Amino acid sequence: AQSVTQLDSQVPVFEEAPVELRCNYSSSVSVYLFWYVQYPNQGLQLLLKYLSGSTLVESINGFEAEFNKSQTSFHLRKPSVHISDTAEYFCAVIDSGAGSYQLTFGKGTKLSVIP
């Protein structure tokens, strides 16, 4: 079964500084990868996804993530964070080779942007 590791449970960062939220998954031949964002007391919103093609994927609000198959990673980055980016971020994976549509989530990383 797939597993997802988000190495940092909390990441404080100053406003306008860069940030990287780390995500590693257990090895598999074929995976689809996702980042979701959750604001306090709300549901999850899809931030970006990797299904195929370019290993670098971007969101509309400046986040990007790079699929690295050799390192089984899908780290999330933003060059300059804003106060509004304060939220919890979840990495998720689907083992596409298993013919399943079930997401496996990491435990989340709470990003706190400090003014």
Added chain:
Amino acid sequence: SQTIHQWPATLVQPVGSPLSLECTVEGTSNPNLYWYRQAAGRGLQLLFYSVGIGQISSEVPQNLSASRPQDRQFILSSKKLLLSDSGFYLCAWSHRDSYEQYFGPGTRLTVT
């Protein structure tokens, strides 16, 4: 466009009482439906998923059950709540052959 609703938004129930949480999806047909539970520091745990009316798969043995009486309605139930059932319950949907899941606003359940 598609929307997903969950109610109630918050719920406080005593131990041993029954539970019924409802999720409905609008603007699509034949969706896959999912129930997740989110506990503090544990991420999201898939509880049930459904690919059609009356078709429910359980991922974690527990005292919860799920039903899908209509194509776009998904219900999470319990006959007797436990303290450990407290958490944030999220419903999600996806298109039948899609990997992208879309989440509802959630229900915060506190069992006292």
